[in-house]
Amino acid sequence: MYTEPTTFSAEEYFATQPPPPTLDHDIEKVREFIQRQNKEGRSVVLVTSGGTTVPLELNVVRFLDNFSAGTRGATSAEYFLKAGYAVIFMHRQFSLQLFSRHYSHSTNPFLDFLEIDGPLSDANNSNDPDAAPIISVTPEKRADLLEVLSMYKDVHKAGTLHTLTFVTVNDYLWLLRAVSQEMALLGRKSLFYLAAAVSDFFLPRQKMSIHKIQSGKGSLHIEMDQVPKILKPMVDEWTKEGFIVSFKLETDDNLLLPKARQALERYGHQVVIGNDLHRRKFEVVFVSRKESEFDEYWLRIDLGEHHGPAHHAKEIEEDIVAELVKRHNAWIEKGKL
Amino acid sequence: MYTEPTTFSAEEYFATQPPPPTLDHDIEKVREFIQRQNKEGRSVVLVTSGGTTVPLELNVVRFLDNFSAGTRGATSAEYFLKAGYAVIFMHRQFSLQLFSRHYSHSTNPFLDFLEIDGPLSDANNSNDPDAAPIISVTPEKRADLLEVLSMYKDVHKAGTLHTLTFVTVNDYLWLLRAVSQEMALLGRKSLFYLAAAVSDFFLPRQKMSIHKIQSGKGSLHIEMDQVPKILKPMVDEWTKEGFIVSFKLETDDNLLLPKARQALERYGHQVVIGNDLHRRKFEVVFVSRKESEFDEYWLRIDLGEHHGPAHHAKEIEEDIVAELVKRHNAWIEKGKL
Numbered sequence: 001m002y003t004e005p006t007t008f009s010a011e012e013y014f015a016t017q018p019p020p021p022t023l024d025h026d027i028e029k030v031r032e033f034i035q036r037q038n039k040e041g042r043s044v045v046l047v048t049s050g051g052t053t054v055p056l057e058l059n060v061v062r063f064l065d066n067f068s069a070g071t072r073g074a075t076s077a078e079y080f081l082k083a084g085y086a087v088i089f090m091h092r093q094f095s096l097q098l099f100s101r102h103y104s105h106s107t108n109p110f111l112d113f114l115e116i117d118g119p120l121s122d123a124n125n126s127n128d129p130d131a132a133p134i135i136s137v138t139p140e141k142r143a144d145l146l147e148v149l150s151m152y153k154d155v156h157k158a159g160t161l162h163t164l165t166f167v168t169v170n171d172y173l174w175l176l177r178a179v180s181q182e183m184a185l186l187g188r189k190s191l192f193y194l195a196a197a198v199s200d201f202f203l204p205r206q207k208m209s210i211h212k213i214q215s216g217k218g219s220l221h222i223e224m225d226q227v228p229k230i231l232k233p234m235v236d237e238w239t240k241e242g243f244i245v246s247f248k249l250e251t252d253d254n255l256l257l258p259k260a261r262q263a264l265e266r267y268g269h270q271v272v273i274g275n276d277l278h279r280r281k282f283e284v285v286f287v288s289r290k291e292s293e294f295d296e297y298w299l300r301i302d303l304g305e306h307h308g309p310a311h312h313a314k315e316i317e318e319d320i321v322a323e324l325v326k327r328h329n330a331w332i333e334k335g336k337l
Numbered sequence: 338m339y340t341e342p343t344t345f346s347a348e349e350y351f352a353t354q355p356p357p358p359t360l361d362h363d364i365e366k367v368r369e370f371i372q373r374q375n376k377e378g379r380s381v382v383l384v385t386s387g388g389t390t391v392p393l394e395l396n397v398v399r400f401l402d403n404f405s406a407g408t409r410g411a412t413s414a415e416y417f418l419k420a421g422y423a424v425i426f427m428h429r430q431f432s433l434q435l436f437s438r439h440y441s442h443s444t445n446p447f448l449d450f451l452e453i454d455g456p457l458s459d460a461n462n463s464n465d466p467d468a469a470p471i472i473s474v475t476p477e478k479r480a481d482l483l484e485v486l487s488m489y490k491d492v493h494k495a496g497t498l499h500t501l502t503f504v505t506v507n508d509y510l511w512l513l514r515a516v517s518q519e520m521a522l523l524g525r526k527s528l529f530y531l532a533a534a535v536s537d538f539f540l541p542r543q544k545m546s547i548h549k550i551q552s553g554k555g556s557l558h559i560e561m562d563q564v565p566k567i568l569k570p571m572v573d574e575w576t577k578e579g580f581i582v583s584f585k586l587e588t589d590d591n592l593l594l595p596k597a598r599q600a601l602e603r604y605g606h607q608v609v610i611g612n613d614l615h616r617r618k619f620e621v622v623f624v625s626r627k628e629s630e631f632d633e634y635w636l637r638i639d640l641g642e643h644h645g646p647a648h649h650a651k652e653i654e655e656d657i658v659a660e661l662v663k664r665h666n667a668w669i670e671k672g673k674l
Contacts, residue, residue, distance in 0.1 A: 057588070061403060061404050061588065062401060062402070062403055063402055064400070064402070065390070065402045066399055067399065067400065094431075094441075097446075099448055100446055100448055109434075110440070110447045111436055116483065116490075133479075133483065134474075135473060135483065135486065136473035137451070142470075145451075146453065146470065146472065149448060149451055199399075200557075211588045211592075212589070212614075219538065219560060219562050220559070220560075220561040221558070221559070221560055222558070222559040223556060224556055225556050249398065250548075250549060251396035251398065251548045252548040252549070255551075277396055
């Protein structure tokens with residue numbers, strides 16, 4: 001059976017696709033967070049991070065995914081916090097998170113640097129927690145962990161981080177719209193850092209199969225529709241004063257600048273950060289408009305710049321965030337004229 | 338462009354699809370591990386865990402995935418270790434792992450139960466690690482963590498766990514073949530616990546697009562071929578004496594038993610464990626052959642059975658593993674007749 005692909009406008013999308021069940025609850029918490037930050041005079045950045053999925057079945061067994069561990073988003077969010085921003089971190093479930101990203105279960109498992117002090121005896125059979133031996137971080141890992149842990153505790157105390165999770169591209173689109181609308185309250189003090197790897201395609205609920213697609217009937221055909229271009233209504237309707245930064249990831253170098261310029265032209269937002277799949281850890285390009293011209297600003301780091309422990313290696317996100325904070329502040333000032 | 342789907346036999350698959358670049362290196366380590374366990378007289382179980390991906394591009398941005406956090410595999414592997422088995426844990430990169438699974442970054446983040454003892458002062462600017470304040474596990478989390486950490490350390494010391502990772506279905510197939518062939522050395526003392534969620538479909542390298550598929554040209558069409566039925570050569574050629582347990586996940590209850598029986602009939606291995614997507618945490622069915630009949634053994638747990646801290650909640654994998662160890666031992670004994 002072949003069905004003609006449908007092109008959805010954002011409006012049609014939201015009129016036909018169901019919201020995630022926790023949307024209202026999630027947004028109520030976002031609203032409280034934004035109101036508090038606004039009262040305390042902070043700028044707020046929405047950082048989106050990780051890949052979105054497109055489930056092929058309602059009882060989902062298989063899905064299309066976009067490659068992203070969430071490094072760009074989680075790392076940048078830490079630098080935004082350091083720069084004094086409040087952060088709404090909207091990330092794919094199980095993608096990397098701030099702080100704990102330094103201790104992934106595969107590369108630097110935290111169990112490796114814990115040690116049991118004192119004899120085990122039969123203390124673990126006791127119900128008195130004070131009778132259990134002390135477990136502490138090995139001396140050689142202490143200094144390393146201390147910086148991360150201190151910042152983690154400070155941020156929790158200050159209440160400047162709010163976390164939201166998505167899985168599907170549908171979750172993502174509904175959340176993005178609702179959060180953008182809430183952030184309108186902040187006027188120019190809102191920054192959007194859209195680093196999530198969002199699917200360009202989706203399967204409308206009306207076309208999804210209910211149960212697991214059976215194999216044994218030959219090959220698999222999937223026919224997907226295009227996800228509406230969400231930046232357009234974001235700029236024009238949801239958050240008219242927000243400073244919006246989107247990302248363009250390509251694997252073909254020749255497409256990077258043309259695609260970035262095309263996005264700016266089409267949606268009229270502030271910055272597109274272009275990155276090549278294989279060079280994204282040390283090279284990005286900021287594309288923006290300067291009157292009727294395009295402005296390109298290349299940012300590169302030397303990956304050899306290592307000093308101190310592993311997590312002190314230079315991260316390009318430090319420079320990306322510094323540059324954006326500068327541009328965002330100029331944008332805020334301009335709004336006061 | 339429409340290309341006729343190809344049906345690959347396992348032999349054709351390996352003749353046309355390239356092995357992962359680290360295969361030889363990975364298998365050398367597996368061989369050493371198996372030889373050592375064999376010398377020390379242990380049974381070895383291969384536990385596969387997590388979902389496989391099917392990349393759509395050579396420079397991969399998008400991929401098809403199979404839903405699986407890796408809970409079944411990681412949990413079962415812990416119980417196999419407790420039962421005295423050596424474990425080869427072959428899992429999807431970033432899926433849940435043994436031990437650390439109890440402390441996922443989202444549900445029980447380990448940074449939450451670490452505390453900094455002593456004043457921070459400027460110790461973090463010092464290069465002397467002994468000058469840094471001590472970081473230890475909070476008393477209320479100690480007893481909980483102690484059991485996990487002790488087992489983690491014991492297993493590392495005994496050298497009874499070997500970990501391998503895969504990402505794509507191609508990685509998985511090549512690794513599975515090579516590990517099975519190595520495990521043949523163990524004769525009947527080898528158990529295969531194939532809990533990974535393996536794609537039924539794949540995109541032959543010859544049909545993959547080199548660069549990121551561009552959107553903006555309408556909808557996405559994907560046309561995939563069927564993955565060869567790998568259990569057949571596994572049983573007939575690679576590991577003739579191994580005890581093989583495969584899994585069947587369905588969302589439609591009516592298909593569970595027929596599909597499980599069909600698999601046994603087709604491949605002639607020992608057990609199919611059938612599970613329904615929504616009931617898999619508390620109900621599974623073992624399907625096996627008894628002479629010319631099918632034998633069905635339902636295993637259910639009461640999810641209310643909680644005693645003690647969170648990670649002491651009853652896990653169905655404990656009972657699955659106990660049942661399999663019994664059956665595997667009977668199989669080993671039968672081989673001695």
